[in-house]
Amino acid sequence: xxxxxxxxxxxxxxxxxxxxxxxxxxxxxxxxxxxxxxxxxxxxxxxxxxxxxxxxxxxxxxxxxxxxxxxxxxxxxxxxxxxxxxxxxxxxxxxxxxxxxxxxxxxxxxxxxxxxxxxxxxxxxxxxxxxxxxxxxxxxxxxxxxxxxxxxxxxxxxxxxxxxxxxxxxxxxxxxxxxxxxxxxxxxxxxxxxxxxxxxxxxxxxxxxxxxxxxxxxxxxxxxxxxxxxxxxxxxxxxxxxxxxxxxxxxxxxxxxxxxxxxx
Amino acid sequence: xxxxxxxxxxxxxxxxxxxxxxxxxxxxxxxxxxxxxxxxxxxxxxxxxxxxxxxxxxxxxxxxxxxxxxxxxxxxxxxxxxxxxxxxxxxxxxxxxxxxxxxxxxxxxxxxxxxxxxxxxxxxxxxxxxxxxxxxxxxxxxxxxxxxxxxxxxxxxxxxxxxxxxxxxxxxxxxxxxxxxxxxxxxxxxxxxxxxxxxxxxxxxxxxxxxxxxxxxxxxxxxxxxxxxxxxxxxxxxxxxxxxxxxxxxxxxxxxxxxxxxxxxxxxxxxxxxxxxxxxxxxxxxxxxxxxxxxxxxxxx
Numbered sequence: 001x002x003x004x005x006x007x008x009x010x011x012x013x014x015x016x017x018x019x020x021x022x023x024x025x026x027x028x029x030x031x032x033x034x035x036x037x038x039x040x041x042x043x044x045x046x047x048x049x050x051x052x053x054x055x056x057x058x059x060x061x062x063x064x065x066x067x068x069x070x071x072x073x074x075x076x077x078x079x080x081x082x083x084x085x086x087x088x089x090x091x092x093x094x095x096x097x098x099x100x101x102x103x104x105x106x107x108x109x110x111x112x113x114x115x116x117x118x119x120x121x122x123x124x125x126x127x128x129x130x131x132x133x134x135x136x137x138x139x140x141x142x143x144x145x146x147x148x149x150x151x152x153x154x155x156x157x158x159x160x161x162x163x164x165x166x167x168x169x170x171x172x173x174x175x176x177x178x179x180x181x182x183x184x185x186x187x188x189x190x191x192x193x194x195x196x197x198x199x200x201x202x203x204x205x206x207x208x209x210x211x212x213x214x215x216x217x218x219x220x221x222x223x224x225x226x227x228x229x230x231x232x233x234x235x236x237x238x239x240x241x242x243x244x245x246x247x248x249x250x251x252x253x254x255x256x257x258x259x260x261x262x263x264x
Numbered sequence: 265x266x267x268x269x270x271x272x273x274x275x276x277x278x279x280x281x282x283x284x285x286x287x288x289x290x291x292x293x294x295x296x297x298x299x300x301x302x303x304x305x306x307x308x309x310x311x312x313x314x315x316x317x318x319x320x321x322x323x324x325x326x327x328x329x330x331x332x333x334x335x336x337x338x339x340x341x342x343x344x345x346x347x348x349x350x351x352x353x354x355x356x357x358x359x360x361x362x363x364x365x366x367x368x369x370x371x372x373x374x375x376x377x378x379x380x381x382x383x384x385x386x387x388x389x390x391x392x393x394x395x396x397x398x399x400x401x402x403x404x405x406x407x408x409x410x411x412x413x414x415x416x417x418x419x420x421x422x423x424x425x426x427x428x429x430x431x432x433x434x435x436x437x438x439x440x441x442x443x444x445x446x447x448x449x450x451x452x453x454x455x456x457x458x459x460x461x462x463x464x465x466x467x468x469x470x471x472x473x474x475x476x477x478x479x480x481x482x483x484x485x486x487x488x489x490x491x492x493x494x495x496x497x498x499x500x501x502x503x504x505x506x507x508x509x510x511x512x513x514x515x516x517x518x519x520x521x522x523x524x525x526x527x528x529x530x531x532x533x534x535x536x537x538x539x540x541x542x543x544x545x546x547x548x549x550x551x552x553x554x555x556x557x558x559x560x561x562x563x564x565x
Contacts, residue, residue, distance in 0.1 A: 002470075003470060006470070006471075010366055010369065010370050010373075013363075013366040013367070013370070014366065014367050014370040014374075014382065017363050017364075017366075017367045017441075018367075018382065018385045020438065021385055021386065021388075021389050021438060021441060022385055022388065022389065024397070024400050024401060024404055024438070025389065025392055025396060025397050025400045026400075027400050027403060027404060027410070028396060028399065028400050028403070031403065039403050039406075040408065041403060041404070041409065041410050081302050081303040081306060082303060084299040084300070084302060084303065085299060085300045085302075085303035085304070087296070087299055088296040088297060088298070088299030088300040089296070089300060090296075091296035091299075092294070092296040092297055092300070093293055093294075093296075094293070094294065094297075097294075097297065101300050101304065104304065104307060104312075105300075105303060105304070105307065107307075107311070108307075108311055110495070110543070110547075111311075111315065111540065111543075112495075112498060112499025112516070112539055112540070112543065113499055113501065114499055114501050114516040114519050114520065114536075114539075115315060115318060115499070115536045115539060115540060116311065116314070116315060117501075118318050118519060118523050118529075118532050118533070118536060119311075119313075119314030119315045119316075119317055119536075120310060120311075120314045121523070121524075122314065122317055122318065122321070122529060123310075123313065123314040123317060138309075138310045139310055141306060141310070142306060142307060142310045142311045145303060145306070145307065149303075196391075199391055202393075203393040203394055203395070205394055205395055205501075205502050206501045206502060209520075209524075210523075210524060220394075220395040223395045223396075223399065224395060224502070224506075227395075227398075227399060227402065227506060228506070231402070231403075235399060236399075236403075239393070239395070239396040239399050239400070242395070242396050243392065243393065243396050246391060246392060247392070250388065250391040250392075251388075254384070254387065
């Protein structure tokens with residue numbers, strides 16, 4: 001009996017923690033559709049005026065467009081660089097070299113964001129990259145690289161190297177082997193790495209807060225400054241859209257990783 | 265692997281031909297390195313160089329010396345920022361541990377489907393926008409928010425939950441949960457549950473078996489998770505800035521004010537050095553503890 005009680009208590013704790021992890025974030029969804037000017041929950045009436053407000057305000061639409069543009073560019077650059085690096089790491093016969101390079105590639109995950117932000121801000125000021133598209137893409141790429149490297153490395157870990165030997169023995173060059181044999185097989189890892197890279201850039205706040213300029217503001221930065229100034233439900237509408245987009249992308253990425261694991 | 269490919273590849277490329285000695289040439293052995301170079305160059309330019317510059321600046325701006333450090337450690341108000349950052353991180357770690365331990369344990373005893381669901385629930389918030397989650401907490405915890413309304417039903421409050429340490433901790437712990445649950449789960453799932461059965465067959469009550477057998481075996485996960493959570497919470501910026509009180513700034517907010525507002529690069533650099541040194545020290549200690557733990561376990565066996 002007491003064992004059953006203990007089990008029930010365990011499940012109750014688990015469910016409460018799970019609810020606390022997921023539920024609070026969901027309050028932003030109904031708030032975006034409120035007809036009131038204030039952020040009271042639960043809303044008493046419904047309207048889509050805050051979405052109209054979002055898409056009618058150039059500050060918000062420009063921020064959204066910037067975030068999408070930066071995110072797509074970061075996903076492209078980080079995926080190419082990260083896939084090449086992960087492939088190189090898996091083939092490099094110098095164990096010590098590969099280990100050192102891997103530590104360096106994953107370091108942006110461990111160094112506190114504020115330190116990276118201060119350093120990047122100083123360097124960008126010096127080279128006049130602050131507030132530029134290239135600057136944003138470069139800074140976000142560094143933060144996104146580890147996720148691509150991890151994701152692609154996991155795919156390469158389950159890849160049968162003998163397939164490359166077979167392709168080579170049939171006369172394929174290294175590039176043709178990679179293009180026609182290796183890349184298709186590690187594609188799930190590459191795509192989920194690209195999705196995570198996009199989401200990393202799309203969500204990034206701290207570095208962006210430093211390197212922003214009036215000419216280039218991303219969506220999280222616009223949200224941040226809007227939260228500190230005044231809070232109206234347009235914020236909830238913006239939050240809902242970010243939530244929807246990232247959820248779709250991340251679920252896609254996780255599903256691809258799961259498929260990769262099942263294939264093992 | 266490269267050696268296996270070399271004979272075929274060298275057919276078309278003179279540069280990759282093995283030298284007469286029979287040992288593969290430098291290029292043949294190290295060509296994979298060339299694939300890592302572009303990523304490393306970007307990292308060097310936009311990560312290593314800026315961070316190194318910041319650290320150097322701590323000792324050179326405005327003039328060479330340690331004046332930035334004596335400024336930081338010389339004023340009680342600044343040291344208070346540091347202790348507050350550490351105590352907040354410590355609280356966040358303890359709360360995370362208290363919540364994550366039963367959660368991770370539940371994952372090890374749940375059916376595969378329930379386990380997958382529990383794992384997804386931990387992982388999804390990890391990928392949910394930080395801004396969105398912080399904003400949600402701001403709405404929930406505000407003076408007229410849901411939490412205070414609910415407490416009001418019992419005649420409690422309203423409490424000042426935002427602009428306080430409570431707000432910071434609630435927001436931080438939610439974001440940090442994956443860093444605690446995942447290492448705990450990976451260690452717990454490797455524990456042989458037959459040891460618990462054995463302990464009980466020898467007369468231990470289930471709770472005693474759990475505390476004396478399972479908990480000690482799960483300690484490496486506790487150490488790894490706690491270190492990850494502690495380190496990550498030291499560098500938090502957005503959550504304390506929005507949910508915390510401006511008069512109770514943490515070190516990252518303080519760094520932001522010094523650098524962005526007052527352009528005191530040296531001071532910001534000095535705090536960066538302190539923050540980074542602490543991070544490295546803690547990671548080193550964790551590494552040592554893990555190694556010692558492995559050695560002890562090996563000796564026991």
